[in-house]
Amino acid sequence: MASIAIENVVKTYAGGNTAVHGVSIDIKDGEFIVLVGPSGCGKSTLLRMVAGLEPISGGEVRIGDRRVNDLDPADRDIAMVFQNYALYPHMTVRENLAYGLKNRKTPKAEIEARVAEAARMLEIGQYLDRKPRALSGGQRQRVAMGRAIVRKPAAFLFDEPLSNLDAKLRVTMRAEIRKLQKRLGTTSIYVTHDQLEAMTLADRLVVLNAGRIEQIGAPLEIYHKPASTFVASFIGSPAMNLVDARAEGGMLWFGGVSVPLKGAQGPVTLGLRAEDLRLAAPGEAAVQLRIEHVEELGAQRLVHGMFEDQSLTIALSPDVPLSDVVPVALPRERLHLFDAVSGKRIEARAPVFA
Amino acid sequence: MHRTRPFDHLILIIGAALLVLPVVVAFMTSTYTAAQIHTGGLQILPGGNFTETYSKVLTQKGGFTGQITGARMLMNSMILGVGFALGKIVLSMMAAYAIVYFRFRFATIMFWVIFTTLLLPLEVRIMPSYGVMSQLGILNSYTGLIVPLLASATGTFYFRQFFKSIPDELLEAARIDGAGPVKFFIDVIVPLSKTMIAAIFIIMFVYGWNQYLWPMLMTTDESFFTLMRGIKSILQVWIGSQIPDYNEAFALAVLAIIPPVAVVVIFQRWFIKGLTESDK
Numbered sequence: 167m168a169s170i171a172i173e174n175v176v177k178t179y180a181g182g183n184t185a186v187h188g189v190s191i192d193i194k195d196g197e198f199i200v201l202v203g204p205s206g207c208g209k210s211t212l213l214r215m216v217a218g219l220e221p222i223s224g225g226e227v228r229i230g231d232r233r234v235n236d237l238d239p240a241d242r243d244i245a246m247v248f249q250n251y252a253l254y255p256h257m258t259v260r261e262n263l264a265y266g267l268k269n270r271k272t273p274k275a276e277i278e279a280r281v282a283e284a285a286r287m288l289e290i291g292q293y294l295d296r297k298p299r300a301l302s303g304g305q306r307q308r309v310a311m312g313r314a315i316v317r318k319p320a321a322f323l324f325d326e327p328l329s330n331l332d333a334k335l336r337v338t339m340r341a342e343i344r345k346l347q348k349r350l351g352t353t354s355i356y357v358t359h360d361q362l363e364a365m366t367l368a369d370r371l372v373v374l375n376a377g378r379i380e381q382i383g384a385p386l387e388i389y390h391k392p393a394s395t396f397v398a399s400f401i402g403s404p405a406m407n408l409v410d411a412r413a414e415g416g417m418l419w420f421g422g423v424s425v426p427l428k429g430a431q432g433p434v435t436l437g438l439r440a441e442d443l444r445l446a447a448p449g450e451a452a453v454q455l456r457i458e459h460v461e462e463l464g465a466q467r468l469v470h471g472m473f474e475d476q477s478l479t480i481a482l483s484p485d486v487p488l489s490d491v492v493p494v495a496l497p498r499e500r501l502h503l504f505d506a507v508s509g510k511r512i513e514a515r516a517p518v519f520a
Numbered sequence: 521m522h523r524t525r526p527f528d529h530l531i532l533i534i535g536a537a538l539l540v541l542p543v544v545v546a547f548m549t550s551t552y553t554a555a556q557i558h559t560g561g562l563q564i565l566p567g568g569n570f571t572e573t574y575s576k577v578l579t580q581k582g583g584f585t586g587q588i589t590g591a592r593m594l595m596n597s598m599i600l601g602v603g604f605a606l607g608k609i610v611l612s613m614m615a616a617y618a619i620v621y622f623r624f625r626f627a628t629i630m631f632w633v634i635f636t637t638l639l640l641p642l643e644v645r646i647m648p649s650y651g652v653m654s655q656l657g658i659l660n661s662y663t664g665l666i667v668p669l670l671a672s673a674t675g676t677f678y679f680r681q682f683f684k685s686i687p688d689e690l691l692e693a694a695r696i697d698g699a700g701p702v703k704f705f706i707d708v709i710v711p712l713s714k715t716m717i718a719a720i721f722i723i724m725f726v727y728g729w730n731q732y733l734w735p736m737l738m739t740t741d742e743s744f745f746t747l748m749r750g751i752k753s754i755l756q757v758w759i760g761s762q763i764p765d766y767n768e769a770f771a772l773a774v775l776a777i778i779p780p781v782a783v784v785v786i787f788q789r790w791f792i793k794g795l796t797e798s799d800k
Contacts (some may be wrong), residue, residue: 235781238695240696240699246693246696248689249689249691254693254707254708256708256714265694266697318577350632402791
């Protein structure tokens with residue numbers, strides 16, 4: 167159990183490529199942090215620097231109160247779960263679990279007790295004497311987690327551990343990882359490119375883009391107040407609609423509809439969550455949306471349409487009748503405004519009418 | 521799917537017979553006396569001289585000094601073959617391990633230098649090698665026979681390719697599990713390479729077993745003679761009216777076949793097991 171401090175960590179490769187630009191994250195003891203971002207955003211590199219598998223080019227990583235920059239991975243008191251599990255194929259499950267402890271000269275009886283405990287926790291007791299190749303993907307994943315658990319490390323590092331599983335198994339394993347982490351209370355850093363995984367697992371999310379932090383926050387905080395257009399389009403499914411709008415004289419104009427709004431001027435990017443949009447009541451000011459195609463998801467229906475040259479997706483209940491053109495009302499309380507150039511969030515709000 | 525028809529079997533049988541027949545002829549012929557062979561030529565049916573020929577070949581002291589038996593030559597060949605195979609495996613595994621897993625200057629160039637020597641056969645450097653051994657004073661010794669031929673570009677290359685196919689995550693997992701370079705090599709790399717080791721062992725054992733030129737250069741002492749040289753020396757006694765001991769030459773040849781065949785049969789089983797059991 168320990169906190170982890172990542173301070174101004176930089177990764178520059180020999181060729182001069184910088185993969186991570188001065189990232190700082192303060193991770194509290196027992197916290198579940200998810201690093202999320204598109205591929206190539208530096209999230210795995212960051213994790214591997216914390217693990218010690220990748221040298222740190224600049225900045226500092228502290229686990230507990232120890233500076234670990236120059237420590238070997240084995241001395242950092244961390245355990246890692248890999249995407250392809252990285253189980254030793256020639257060892258049985260039991261040997262796989264025990265290998266790290268054996269190398270640390272843990273007494274035999276203690277190893278046995280810990281392996282048994284981990285096996286019970288992960289329900290892999292009956293596979294202990296099998297080789298990894300005789301296990302299914304989900305079982306291998308459990309063994310990989312077991313290998314992390316038996317060590318009782320200060321922190322778990324997960325590198326996209328669920329990517330190789332099928333969709334259904336991913337959901338169950340996700341829940342199990344969360345439960346396990348809650349129960350053990352071990353500080354965890356989890357890397358994924360799947361925003362849904364990130365949202366459901368994290369105490370706090372770190373959204374990375376091109377080696378920089380876009381936003382750090384609790385999942386709902388990020389969902390409700392994305393700090394930039396990048397975060398807005400990355401977190402949430404379907405992705406937030408981002409359309410061009412204008413703010414003029416205390417009013418926001420989009421699609422012939424105006425909404426009173428303070429704090430912005432000139433061209434802005436307007437963010438609208440599909441699930442916040444609804445069909446306008448008769449007589450209400452509305453954007454006339456030409457429907458292009460409809461995705462049926464069962465519980466809801468995603469309607470993709472065009473207004474002039476801007477596309478817009480709205481989530482509607484499946485029993486709302488549709489025509490070729492539907493009137494869409496803007497949710498006054500749920501508008502997200504971003505700078506048209508930098509993409510940064512503009513704190514603007516509807517004025518309170520006296 | 522193609523259904524196997526009798527005709528397919530016929531082709532296989534012909535092919536197999538073509539390959540096996542010379543061996544059968546050699547074995548059958550070895551069971552006659554030298555005189556019978558000299559007059560009657562090669563034989564396909566068993567003769568009555570089996571025990572005599574083989575016991576003579578294995579136990580009778582022969583050669584110019586009258587000191588060397590077939591059993592001794594068999595042992596020498598065995599030492600050479602096994603020493604070769606094991607030495608080459610150990611050396612090339614370690615070389616490949618260094619090339620693949622350690623980042624040092626000129627590693628790539630180093631590898632290509634090793635790799636180019638693959639193109640040079642032993643014969644090219646046989647004189648300098650002999651010179652070195654002679655100056656070291658280890659002519660007529662097992663060390664001199666085995667050590668100079670141990671560096672193996674082929675083996676290094678095969679192991680390098682194999683190590684490269686081992687996922688990096690395994691190394692990383694081992695590092696997190698606290699295994700240093702030596703431990704990782706012994707605990708993970710060696711067990712994973714079992715099938716490769718078996719394959720290389722087959723190749724290298726047969727290669728070592730069949731060495732003729734190098735042992736001939738290196739050893740003048742007859743107690744280091746290998747089977748390959750023994751066969752040759754039996755046939756070299758055509759002096760005056762003496763008939764060469766064809767039967768003994770054939771018997772030695774048959775004996776010389778057995779160990780490589782045994783090695784192939786034994787290791788092939790591992791080899792195939794490894795291939796079919798491997799992950800994914």
